[in-house]
Amino acid sequence: MPVKKYHHGDLKNALIKAGIEILSKEGVHGLSLRKVAQKAGVSHTAPYSHFADKQSLIAAISIEGFRTIYELLDGVIQRYQGKPLRQLVEGAWAYVQFALSDPAHFKVTLSSVLEREKDYPAFVEMSHKGFGTVVGIVETCQAAGVLRPGPADVEAISVWSTVHGFVSLLLEGQIYHSILERYTVRELLISCLAHVTLVELTPESYSEMEPSGIYIYPAISTPA
Amino acid sequence: MPVKKYHHGDLKNALIKAGIEILSKEGVHGLSLRKVAQKAGVSHTAPYSHFADKQSLIAAISIEGFRTIYELLDGVIQRYQGKPLRQLVEGAWAYVQFALSDPAHFKVTLSSVLEREKDYPAFVEMSHKGFGTVVGIVETCQAAGVLRPGPADVEAISVWSTVHGFVSLLLEGQIYHSILERYTVRELLISCLAHVTLVELTPESYSEMEPSGIYIYPAISTPA
C-alpha cells in the first residue's frame, strides 16, 4: 500500500473503478474524465497515459459491466446444475437485478454510449463471452425440452431479446404504474419468459418450486 | 414565408426539427444546443425562450420520436384491417425499420438520455399513446387466437419487450456477423415473434402469405 508516490502504481484500474462509482452515484451525465482523475487523486490529464480518450475509458467500464453479467450468469449455472429451467429463469433474474441495482452502469454497458465497438477488441471479446454463456444455457434447456429445438444462437437471441427488452423498458419508465401496481417485476419477467419456454411457466407454478433466492444484488422492490 | 425577421415566428418547431436532423447526421454526441440554434439561424441562447434547458429540447425530440412510432403503428393497423397476425408482424417490422433508419433518434426516444420523465407530461402522454396502440393490436390478436389470452397490457409488455429488445441488441452490435450472415434481420425478428404467437409462425410460412411490403422507411439490408 504505497502512500503518495508520483507514480500511482495501478492508476488504470483505479480510474475504471472511480468511473464506475461516479456512474453509480451521479449517472452517465455526471461522468467526466476530470472528475474521474480527481477521484483517483491525479491531475486532469493523467488518464491520457492509460486511455486514448474518454470513449476508451467508457469501453473499459463497459467491459467490467459485461464481466459482471458473465460472472452472474456463470454463478447461476453453477448453482443450478441439472436444472435447466431454473438456470433460464434465475439467469434472467440476475440480469434484471444487475440492471436495477446499477442502472447507469448497465446502460453504459449495453445501451451504449459506446459507438464503433470494433475499435475495442477487448470489449467485443467480453461481450462474446457473455453471449456464449447465454447460448450455453439455451443449449441445456433445449436438450431438456424446455426451449424449442433449432440453432441455439438464434434461440438465444429470442431469449436475450425478451429479457433485455423487458429490463430496458423498465429502466426507461415505459412500464407504467397501472401494471406495476398489480404485478411484481419478477412476475412480469416470468410472464415474458413464459412465452419462450415450451413447458408451462407461470409465476405461481414457478414460485412453488423455487427456493428462497440468494443473490449478490439485493432485491429491488417494485415501485408503488 | 417571412424572409428574415427579428422574431422567427415558429422557432420552437424549427429547433426541434434542427435537433432531429443533427441527431440523424452526427449522433447523440454531436447534439448541442448551440449547434441547433445556429442551424435555426438564431443566437446561441435563443432556445432558452422556448425550452427550459437542453433536457427539455431532448424531451420534445423524444415526443416526435414517439409520434413517429405511433403513426407508423397506426398506419399498419389501417393497412391490415382484419388481419391480426399481419398487424403484429408488420407493426413490429415498422418499429425495427424506424430504429434502423434513424438509430440516434430512436435511441434518444427510447433509450433515454432523458431522466425524470415525470417532469415532461407531454412526453408521458405521447408514450402512453404509443403503448396504447400496441395494446390495441394485442387485443385484436387475442380475439383472433393469435396471442394468448390474459390481461392485454401484460401481454403487450411481453410482445413489446421482445421487439424492443431485439432491435436494441441489433443497434448495439450485440448480434454478431455469424448470425447475420445466415439470416436477414426480418427473419430474426419473425423468429423472435414466433415465440409470442400461438399460431405457427416461421419466416417461410409468413413470407408465403405476405405481399411485397411497402414502407415509409427504405428496407435496411443485412450487413454482410
Next chain:
DNA sequence: ATCGCAATCTTGACGCTGTCAAGATTAGAC
C-alpha cells in the same frame, strides 16, 4: 393610433468539459 407590456431574441460572461503540447518525475533495463 399608440402606448406599454410581455414575449422573443442578442450580447457577453461564467465555469466545466475533452483534448493537445510541453515539460517534470521516476521506474527499470543495461
Next chain:
DNA sequence: GTCTAATCTTGACAGCGTCAAGATTGCGAT
C-alpha cells in the same frame, strides 16, 4: 549509475450549458 520510456503535471484552447442584462418587436388595451 546512466539512459530511456513510461508516467504524471502544468498550462492552454475551443466548445459546451447556462445565467444576467439588455435590445427588439408583436399585440392587446386604451
